[in-house]
Amino acid sequence: xxxxxxxxxxxxxxxxxxxxxxxxxxxxxxxxxxxxxxxxxxxxxxxxxxxxxxxxxxxxxxxxxxxxxxxxxxxxxxxxxxxxxxxxxxxxxxxxxxxxxxxxxxxxxxxxxxxxxxxxxxxxxxxxxxxxxxxxxxxxxxxxxxxxxxxxxxxxxxxxxxxxxxxxxxxxxxxxxxxxxxxxxxxxxxxxx
Amino acid sequence: xxxxxxxxxxxxxxxxxxxxxxxxxxxxxxxxxxxxxxxxxxxxxxxxxxxxxxxxxxxxxxxxxxxxxxxxxxxxxxxxxxxxxxxxxxxxxxxxxxxxxxxxxxxxxxxxxxxxxxxxxxxxxxxxxxxxxxxxxxxxxxxxxxxxxxxxxxxxxxxxxxxxxxxxxxxxxxxxxxxxx
Numbered sequence: 001x002x003x004x005x006x007x008x009x010x011x012x013x014x015x016x017x018x019x020x021x022x023x024x025x026x027x028x029x030x031x032x033x034x035x036x037x038x039x040x041x042x043x044x045x046x047x048x049x050x051x052x053x054x055x056x057x058x059x060x061x062x063x064x065x066x067x068x069x070x071x072x073x074x075x076x077x078x079x080x081x082x083x084x085x086x087x088x089x090x091x092x093x094x095x096x097x098x099x100x101x102x103x104x105x106x107x108x109x110x111x112x113x114x115x116x117x118x119x120x121x122x123x124x125x126x127x128x129x130x131x132x133x134x135x136x137x138x139x140x141x142x143x144x145x146x147x148x149x150x151x152x153x154x155x156x157x158x159x160x161x162x163x164x165x166x167x168x169x170x171x172x173x174x175x176x177x178x179x180x181x182x183x184x185x186x187x188x189x190x191x192x193x
Numbered sequence: 194x195x196x197x198x199x200x201x202x203x204x205x206x207x208x209x210x211x212x213x214x215x216x217x218x219x220x221x222x223x224x225x226x227x228x229x230x231x232x233x234x235x236x237x238x239x240x241x242x243x244x245x246x247x248x249x250x251x252x253x254x255x256x257x258x259x260x261x262x263x264x265x266x267x268x269x270x271x272x273x274x275x276x277x278x279x280x281x282x283x284x285x286x287x288x289x290x291x292x293x294x295x296x297x298x299x300x301x302x303x304x305x306x307x308x309x310x311x312x313x314x315x316x317x318x319x320x321x322x323x324x325x326x327x328x329x330x331x332x333x334x335x336x337x338x339x340x341x342x343x344x345x346x347x348x349x350x351x352x353x354x355x356x357x358x359x360x361x362x363x364x365x366x367x368x369x370x371x372x373x374x
Contacts, residue, residue, distance in 0.1 A: 019219070
């Protein structure tokens with residue numbers, strides 16, 4: 001069953017059909033919300049709100065874009081509104097993973113990056129610095145970078161979500177990387193590549 | 194060899210990694226089914242309540258203005274302000290009268306005047322009592338009673354009143370004396 005067929009059923013009030021659409025796209029919607037708000041709990045609420053809003057607006061879905069792109073746009077707007085309402089979002093997000101535990105776990109999963117205890121400490125410190133620099137970026141650059149690297153969306157989808165051109169998204173991602181590297185260089189880190 | 198770009202991309206990917214909790218789709222569908230039931234009464238009641246408030250306000254204002262209108266009759270005000278209406282001639286022979294009209298200021302409970310009225314014991318204008326105030330004579334059919342009916346009426350019995358005895362007064366004086374003691 002295609003998304004279009006499920007949308008047609010959902011328009012007739014079939015909640016199960018819409019539930020199937022939710023199951024298909026919940027990961028993409030959730031990760032977009034997480035990129036915007038930075039908190040898993042807030043992201044899940046934003047994702048729920050986005051799907052509920054999408055259901056109520058099914059009548060306005062014309063099918064010009066895919067259902068996924070359409071619902072991602074709604075989700076992004078919901079999440080951005082939620083982010084604007086979070087007065088201390090930056091403080092909370094910095095407390096989420098202050099030392100980058102996810103990154104540290106990833107480090108443990110990759111044996112080639114941990115040849116020695118000394119190297120592990122250096123890598124962990126570098127990753128923590130990178131996470132700090134990502135969070136210090138301007139919202140436009142940070143959103144583009146996080147969405148692009150989530151692996152869930154193409155540039156066209158990100159452009160539709162953020163309401164800009166795909167070329168602009170590519171530039172923002174590149175600019176985000178450049179600024180992070182520049183700041184890391186000022187902190188005394190050398191490019192290992 | 195891992196470059197900074199790779200490390201940056203990996204860190205960014207990790208920051209958005211994760212999935213919603215189990216049962217996410219079920220919770221969304223539950224919200225779809227719950228929300229209309231929860232909100233529809235509110236959407237129905239809100240306009241009804243607003244309409245009720247407006248209706249009550251309009252009725253209350255109508256009643257208030259009606260009371261004010263009754264407290265300040267416009268004819269009295271006009272007469273009080275008219276220069277010649279202050280005195281009306283009354284001649285007993287010609288059924289007209291000289292009556293001084295004394296307008297009075299009516300005030301609200303808070304003290305502000307709301308108008309001028311003529312007091313009840315004043316006459317507003319010269320009035321021809323014979324023509325303007327003449328009341329048509331009341332015409333009643335003559336009362337007729339048959340002689341048999343009159344005779345059937347019985348004369349009420351005469352009341353017999355006994356004179357007050359002196360003994361009763363003496364008893365009263367004794368009782369008063371006992372009370373004083």
